[in-house]
Amino acid sequence: MGSHRLGGATLFALSARQVTKRFPGVLANDHVDFDLLPGEVHTLLGENGAGKSTLASVLCGLYKPDEGAVLRNGTQVRLTSPRHGLQNGIAMVHQHFRLVDRFSVAENVVLGHRSLPFRLRASDLEDQVAQVAERFGLPLDPRATVGDLSAGQRQRVEIVKALYQGAEILLLDEPTALLAPPEVEKLFETVRAMTQVGKSVVFVSHKLGEVVDISDRVTVMRDGRVTGSVARGEADTRKLAELMVGRDIDLSPRRSQVPARETLLQLDKVGLTKDGIERIANVSLSVRAGEIVGIAGVSGNGQRELAEIVAGLQAPTSGEILISGARVNGMGTRHVRKAGLAYVPEDRLGTGLAPSLSIVDNLVLTRDRGFLVDRKSALAEAEAFIQQLEIKTPHAHTATRKLSGGNSQKVLLAREIFAAGEDSRVLVVCSPTRGLDVGAVEAVHKLLDEARSAGKAVLLISEDLDEVLTLADKVLVLYRGSVVHEVAGTEVDVEAVGLAMAGLS
Amino acid sequence: MIIGNFRIELEPRLTSPKWLYAAVPAGSLVFAFIVGGVFLALTGHSPIGTYSSLISHGYTSTKGITNTLGLATPLICTGLAAAFAFRMNLFNIGEEGQMYLGMIGSAWAGIALAGHMPHVLAVLTVLIVGAAAGALWVLLPAVLRAKLGTSEIVSTLLLNYVALNLVNYFIFGSRGFFRDPTTSFPQGRGVEETARFHSFGNSNTYPTVIIAVLLAVALYWFMKRSNFGYETSVFADSPNTARYAGMNSTKLTLSVLLFSGALAGLAGAMYVVGPAGKVDPGLLQIGLGYAGIVVAALARYNFVAVVLTAILFAGLRVGGASLQISSNPVPIAIAVVLQGSVLLFALGGEIFRRNRLRIRRVQQVSVAS
Structure with missing residues (x-):
């Protein structure tokens, strides 16, 4: 993927510099550095409690870092809320969706959007939403009620919502946890459509699965620190698991050693x-x-x-x-x-x-x-x-x-x-x-x-x-x-x- | 919150040290007295003088402590009743009505059954019948809750008013079984002498206080050790886990609510075998059932703590009431303010048990990019 260069230095779409975040009894992020290129797919990999979700929350404006800074296109931004993050083009799709079940897809997508006209015309909104959805290969019926949708479809609503509100950087928390393999493939097509127009995607994941395979770069965290950052093809699953856990992990198949009985x-x-x-x-x-x-x-x-x-x-x-x-x-x-x-x-x-x-x-x-x-x-x-x-x-x-x-x-x-x-x-x-x-x-x-x-x-x-x-x-x-x-x-x-x-x- | 250069934050505690469980209520008490002191000072009373008089009339004088223990006796029972149900997330707030029914039931037994019985047996019968009447009063809400999931909060509360009017009817509205036939003055018919306890000495404390305390200790032990206590704790914590383990939720709900009602009924029965000796509308005036809920909440549903809290509360009432007849009379409202503040501070104090207060100097973050 292309990197934008200005005056010889790489200009990152989003960076974290020495970000530190403490919770009672826990140092969730310990001087973490993280860089995201425009048009890049980047996986933030780590076990539960490694601090990856905390970092993502800092990057999208949900948490304020105790120390360190967040940089957007090389300039420091002090994000005060997720809405403020969104104004800077940063959106996060949480693992547990934040949608109103009784609203339609279109209503959910425009919810919280500041520049809505006083009088809402449902058909206009639906057209706009359908346009965004189509552009990024996200099949969705804008008139459907969210409560009736499957997990995969709801995720699409969240993504369309972020794109509709102008997100340039999309943080996805455990995006494949609820999806069937074909739905995962569909998600990846969307991600490719996004990166082609220069948008960046961050997968936050604890699983060494598919998301790692389509990432340009994988940054691994453990105990609040970054333990490694590897480009595609530089490390295999075993190596990544070791970076995550800090020791050798055996996840090879286990089969019955004796013939089954009655x-x-x-x-x-x-x-x-x-x-x-x-x-x-x-x-x-x-x-x-x-x-x-x-x-x-x-x-x-x-x-x-x-x-x-x-x-x-x-x-x-x-x-x-x-x-x-x-x-x-x-x-x-x-x-x-x-x-x-x-x-x-x-x-x-x-x-x-x-x-x-x-x-x-x-x-x-x-x-x-x-x-x-x-x-x-x-x-x-x-x-x-x-x-x-x-x-x-x-x-x-x-x-x-x-x-x-x-x-x-x-x-x-x-x-x-x-x-x-x-x-x-x-x-x-x-x-x-x-x-x-x-x-x-x-x-x-x-x-x-x-x-x-x-x-x-x-x-x-x-x-x-x-x-x-x-x-x-x-x-x-x-x-x-x-x-x-x-x-x-x-x-x-x-x-x-x-x-x-x-x-x- | 930021004041000047300092940031004041509440930080969740990972574990609450044991001493805090005692320190927070004690601290709440101190702050409540300070607030009450402000009210006293504003109304032209000496806080120190009033408090020492309150403590003497409520706790430290012989007359004070015996009056307090007498009032605390039924309050312990209603407190236990509330704590018992609330622990299982069954919000029986009908202790008031169940207590009235306990009074009616035990008075009936004391008049109709106790005549030919020896003293101890008579008292025991009266107490048991009173408890049974309290349980019966909660039967309908309990069945509705267990079978249909109807909110027991509403149904038990509404039955309080029915019970209240029932007592009024028996004494003021009719000339039936419970009304004293020997006088035209509306009052209850006295129970047999064998069905009444004598108070200790010439005091207002009755042997029922021993029963109430023993009951609290027994309940504490039973709920900690028995299978029934175990199952209720699982059910209270997670109904799904109880279902997973094959526990019978209908049976548990019914037994907990009925037993809670029985404890509240016992409060009414103790009033009959103790000071009243009849169906006495005076019980309607003092709200011991509702106060039991407050006592249970302050005691954090711990049965032994219920005893101490009930005594504390009863003392505030007794002491507060006697302040009215001192040379510079303090209105009873001040005692009520004090009770309210104790509750408010105790509940608010929970924050300090769960969180730690931190005051930090605000740091300016500067980062070279």
Whole structure:
């Protein structure tokens, strides 16, 4: 991509100079330098808490730096608010969209725009919005209600909004987290259309995925500092992971080492119809002892319902569920647990764990408790887990919400894999690494692999395709509540799986 | 906030040290007294003199402390009732009405059942029937909440007015069972002598105060150790987690609300076996049910702290009331101002428990680009 040169020096579209930002107890940014060229795609890579989102927030005007400066086209700017950032052509699309669900696309796009005429003509606005959308290859119906749109479409609304308001620099926070592979491809086309007219894009990401592949430059952060900045083609995934985590990381595929044995979990033509809508349609699958069956799919295609049906939280409206050969459907979660099922829900804090309760109390959650709760043995158990799994916590009585995502997930997995005991042989796990650091991902994958080696039947339901491909011995794709694709883990054709996830097979 | 060269900021604390849990309420109390002192000075009273008289009449004199403990007894119960429900995010604000029903129920038992019973059994029966009546009064809101999700705040509050009018009807509006038939003066029919406790010495403190304190300690232990306490804490923290673990939310909601109602009913029953001995409309005037909510909030829903807070509050009332009859009478409103300020400062003080106040010199940032 072209760099604009003035008087021999490179003129950066946006720079951070020695930016320092402190929060209570945390040095989020420690003298950070960052440079963005016009027309560049630049990824800001780092684990959770590395300080990348803080830096992005400083760059877009949401936070004021404690020290250091932000430069726009070589001149220092003191951004006082995101609106002020936008006046300087800098916009950020947050991971959690900030749109009004009841408004139309066009209304959302023009919302907050200062120079609107007193009398708004919907058709004029819609035309303007459609024009911007078309120019950057963002298919959108300006009249659609935002509440009805998918995550990918909402993201487009956010991008169109930024472009409509004159953004030259777009900061995208975890932009691919909610997208199916074809939608990601669509996003990249938009990004290319933007860079062709000299606009710059910053991806903020904790994943070594696609965004890194299309970036001209990757800047890696760790513990509030920049640990490296590499141009395209200069470093491979492994090297970037090491820069992120500070040690060598093994994210290579893990497969079953022993042949799978008897079937422990079986679903036979399971269906769920709720409010007249078919959520799960005719799903049949089986998981054997010593294997991981992975279910891939874009969020909202029935994963949650499927997991809840298996875990006994919802009763299927048709079909049979068998655990170790015994029929369990519609018997409730306590019964299903007794039959040998452990369940790690997608929502760690708030479903799997009670956030304000301690690690000890959360281990007690799925036990038979009797009249008085025995916390002595739970405390011993908690301390053993903290040591074995290297759970970082002040002590066993710390509330789980005070732990990092990776550490709280370790508590949950420890309870569901180890504390559940020998009789618990089926493990259902949903999106176990969502939002986790690379280091924590490695630890979680290792635990799931151990559960498999210990002879458990593991059903892994994940929106993260890489995760499914890394762990699963068998891969199923869920689309609109049906299994539309099934393939052995070693014979996966990634493109075919991606198409199936988008419903195009 | 920036004043001159200084920037004043509140910085969230990562952890609150233990001593702050005691220091913040104590500090709140001091500030409340300072504010009350300003009011006293403005109205021409000596703050020091008034406070020493208040403390003596409310706490340190024998008569003061026994009066205070007497008033605190039902207040502890309504405070426990509120704390018990609020801990599970069930906002039962009908303690007032449940307490009236406790009074009616226990008076009925004291008149109809207690006649042929030995003393201890009679008192026990009266207390239990009063508690049951309080629970019954919250049954409808509890069922609506558990089954349909109807807001218990509105339904329990509205039932307070029904209960209030029920008491008025029994005493002033009709010549029924609860009205004293021996006189034309409208007052309640006295319960059997066996159904009443004698006060300690010649004071206004009754043995019920021991029951109330023991109850608080027992509840503290029970909710900390038992499975029921554990399940309510999970449910209060995260209903989804409770569902995930297969807990029965309907059962939990019902039992918590009914038990809360029973505790409030017990407050009314203690009034009957203690000072009143009948259905006494005087209870309608002192708002012990609503005060129980305030006590529970100040105690941060801790059952043992409820006892101390209830005694503190009762003392302010007793002491405040006696100031009216001193040589330079202080209006009762000052005591009310003091109570209000204690509450206000205690709630405001929470900020200082969760945050740290920092005053920094403003630095000018200069950077070479």
